[in-house]
Amino acid sequence: LEWNEEKKEYHINNVIGPDEYKEHVNNNAFTNYMAHWNLNLAIEYYSKIKSEKPELFNILNKKLELDSNLKVWKDKVVKIYLPEPRKEDSVIPQDDTYLSKEIIDLTKYKNQEHVGSLFKDYSLDQVNEIQVSKQADMMVLFYLLENRFSTDVKRANWNYYEPKTLHDSSLSLSTHCVLASDMNDKEMAYDLFRRASEIDLGPNMKTSDHGIHAASLGGIWQCIVNGFSGVRMLGGELRIDPKLPENWNEVIFPLNWHGVNLTIKVDKNLLTVVKNSDSDEKIKFTVYGTEYILDKKIEIKY
Template identity: 55%
Template sequence: YQAAGEQAFMDDYGYELLFDTAVFWASRLEYSADDGKYHINNVIGPDEYKEHVNDNAYTNYMAWWNLNKAVSCYEELSEEKPGLLGKLSEKLNLESYYEKWRELAGKIYLPQPGADLVIPQDASYLTLEDIDLTKYKEQEEVLLIYRDYNAEQINKLQVSKQADIMILFYLLENYFTDEVKKANWNYYEPRTLHDSSLSLSTHCILANDIGDRDMAYSLYQKSLNIDMGPFMKSSDGGIHSASIGGIWQSVVFGFGGVRILEGNLRIRPSLPKKWRKLSFHLNWHGQDLFFTVTKESVKIENRTRVKAADIEIAGKAYQVFDEIEVSTER
């Protein structure tokens, strides 16, 4: 919605989705008198190697975001579109939820960085056995850990199948400091086997975010090899279409540095050493924007030219009605 600016989508579907998912999360929260917080127990977070865990950080933060967004949308509609709110309230019984959402959003347990700045992936992860994962990190095929451990045993080890905390930093990057992101990268990436095709692209983007361009490019190349490389056994059942979408994200959101934060479009590129130029299209608020990124500059062409597009380039705000080129050299 923030990218397209299509209010009709929100009126017909978006608000209802936000409200109904907030209703669900309200039903999943459990109050603990020990700390006065609401917890989410017995879940599988993004990391599929950790089953039936409590307080998965990604899950709790996203539920918190959902509840807060539902509150803000409820208040927005009450002022601007009371008729629509009334229709949705009748369908979903929203009046009984609004105050509850506000209470829950303020008291949901959000795992915090420890003294070492590491955020617990879930309530038990940091207490699990820590083993040497070297041979699995160097594997040419996925899932080799199952030759030595079964699923129940893996559930008791400090090992992750795919990105978990990293997805949280990707989606809610402005809620965490660079120091926290790097500390968690240094802790969790060595413990992540990338046994899911969805993992490499997220890590590629985050490697760019923390400034490790060599690691980002290495992960990008590995993501290409999931379906195109010399060891394609994981593709025997078909291609990984979601992973292919992740490759596009690695290019545009990772090396291109594109991000949407609170409805604002940002580009902060970091090209691989071997690349001279990167070009791509984005549709933003109905404007066809064509980006050309080099190591020296960012050029943006507004090919629709109906209205100016507001874009942050390398930390500064610009309006692009026709064409603009900004130096990114430091």
């Protein structure tokens, strides 16, 4: 954190955020929001550990000087600059300069057969000065801190940034797929899922010349479980808001929740959750805002 005397706030400068086509930028929104979230989490766990596990706290306090650092965290966290949506269009600046960079026609690069075609026409320094992104940046922020932003803000930023994102990273399509599901755009979500699946499984064999994209395969799982099935954890609570693609009849997958093995089945209008253990723990979760308690098996129309 660097203090900006003029604005009386802390900035985070000279970073590369998730979008690797924008190097050495100031106040990347994802970076700033996540730093703010992490500091608040540290403050929360300071209190939790101190009250619930005093012996552990004393050990950590000696090693990390938590008591003195807490004052620093509390002072700084409220002064971190968090880019806000612009009043005219609800777009959050990806960083201090992104929205002032040149806008070009990206059509042929969006329709590219091979990733990185942009660099046939531009150098990396030139790309750094164009409103073009390699991969998800703002979308990762909406994915991880989804309850921090309204649906209208997410959609406004989707409409602004997705057309400028070339998905030249294998990690980008799956993140956008989940966000498309969140916005109930089932057709777009399924198209992104298909494209993500084809990175290693599709007809273009060149994609895997240097090996399979292991993290991207995890992203495909996220498309299905976090996106189409709507499984998320917010504030430590389980949520299942299914949005099954129109051309799918059902999806079934295992889920371990707090050490309890579950089987979750989603079909066109029915969610079934089954507990596969003798645990007496009742599992609480929500489906589209309604709370349910799972004992052994529950079926929910949605």
